[in-house]
Amino acid sequence: MRALGKITKLTRRALLIGTAVTLTASAGWAAEFTAKIGHLESDQQSRHVHLAKVAELVKERTDGAVEFQIFPSGQLGSQREMTEGVQLGTLEGTVSPAAFLGGFNPAVSILDIPFLLPADPEDAQKLRESAFGEELLESFSSKGVVGIALWPNGLKNFTSNKPLDDLEAFKGQKFRTMDSKILIEQFDALGASAIALPFGELYTSLQTGVVDGQENPLDTIQRMKFDEVQKYLVVSEHGAMEDVVMFNPAWWDSLTDEYRTIITDTFNEVVPELRDHKAKAVEEALSAIKEGDINVRVASDEEKAALREMTYEKAKQAYIDRAGEAGEALIATYEKAYSELK
Template sequence: MKTIRNLSITVTAAALMAASMSGGAFAQDFTAKIGHLESAAQNRHIHLEKVAALVSERTNGAVEFTLFPQAQLGDQRQMNEGVQFGSLEATVAPAAFLGGFNPVVSILDIPYLLPEGEDAAQALREGPFGQTLLDSFTDKGMHAIALWPNGRKHVTSNLPIADLADYASQKFRVMDSRVLIEQFNALDASAIAIPFGELYTALQTGVIDGQENPLDTIETMKYFEVQENLVISGHGAMEDVVIFNPAWWDSLPAEYQTIIEDAFIEMVPELVANKQAAVDSALEAVTEAGMNVRVAGPEERAAFREATFDATSAAYVAQAGDAGQALLDVYLEEYENVTQ
């Protein structure tokens, strides 16, 4: 009986080892909480759910993501710190909320940084520029694996903006960014950093003339109620950064790391398409609400970039130092490659 019992234990152990090698015994072994700011009905969360499903399927349930939308785990700074300290496995963070942790990421504030064509823009994200940007998070206690596009900014104002010259002397609200402040200075306008929650009132009371935001934000926040003019400029890239805690990431088998990276990248075309649908709907809504809408043409966009690029690049390098200059050099080379 003793021999039979030992044989039974040996067979069971072998079966468990075989299951382990096939991935079945890893079920629920790797669980990640992922926090972000948007609601469960918005684009970021919807596609995070799809990524989570892909990852679970492709790892046979060995890796599971639990999603916490709408700042359930704290504001973005708290979530960033949670990822650094290991109390949170991952966050999908707007780049604008990461400059205080990693000044190098503020390169994304430079106007018209990404080309308009989505294929060329994605080539930049996935190429040496994007990888160098992601790698810059390593010494900040974060492991960044992907850039996720989240739309582009446009300009509104209560004063006319018939051409580039009309920016002069107007006052625009910006996020607290040296690069964005310099963007409007280069157009002979004024830039004032005002908290997002105070923007509607600042527009309503005339403290500022205008602001910049994606179209769906302009519609959702009802800025059309306190703004007359909208220029479809597409000058500012709104990018999210997918960030994991390094210790959690390093605990994964290499094949699972690849599966997760691939799932986030594969989701980009659908993410972009759904965002565009939201933008199209928002444009229809603000037009029906009575805003004067003008689309900036290719020549105006090129002139905007030319007028602002050197000044904003200099402000960026002054803030990000040698690492910023190195990334800017990679960008300039890669931009030429993807736009030829």
């Protein structure tokens, strides 16, 4: 109840100070369906920019009947609070990093498996929209939310204060990771050890040697200045950072079939633009990183294939151990869909 009260308070405050991006209906015409959608990124980052784009298109395609009000930068609370708000109906929607949802829905932790998505962006989107993506989104239904789309939000790369010249170099190193058994097995398969630490402690932990290295998208590495306390970076693009678009079931069910189709199709339609926007941010981040003292190396396709071969089975088994029969079924759907892309 305390978290619910905080969401309500923050929602009221955000509305009063006018910090939301609100796409209002035409003068004299009130929207029939209004959804507040909260997320954690700033209004300059890819997720927010394209949420605003979706809101604009949905408004246009429903003739003003559906209005999205977008609240960035955690204005409506932490991601946990926003997810709970969508469950309880105090918030209509949220776009959450999948990495924050493993405790809420163990099935989504499949996305922690390294090289789960194909390297080709078009193939990756086909996989999101395949039976695998549909089954993964459907897994949220039993958790009290409606998952309607997966959005790309970058790829992880390795940094360390010890050399990362090849896969053998990982042996004996200590890497910070999120609290995920799948990611712990990923590092174990490489002969490295993984230490689960809060993100807020990572910079100091790298600086003081509590851990040797970490994994994150390039724009996160640059924005958080991790490159200033790391000596080596390998652009490995080994882990997908995906977002899950979720709505409150009662609000979603109140829509017509036509409006639900428009919303779902629009979220998928903007993915190429979202991907390009993110790619530009990553390119700019890499350029900035290269201006510093860190040694930057780009992993070859052969090295990436070897890395996937070394880590996939152990990470997959850790996922199945966590997600049970539902996870095993989802893995089977994934492997079938992945094989059909080749």
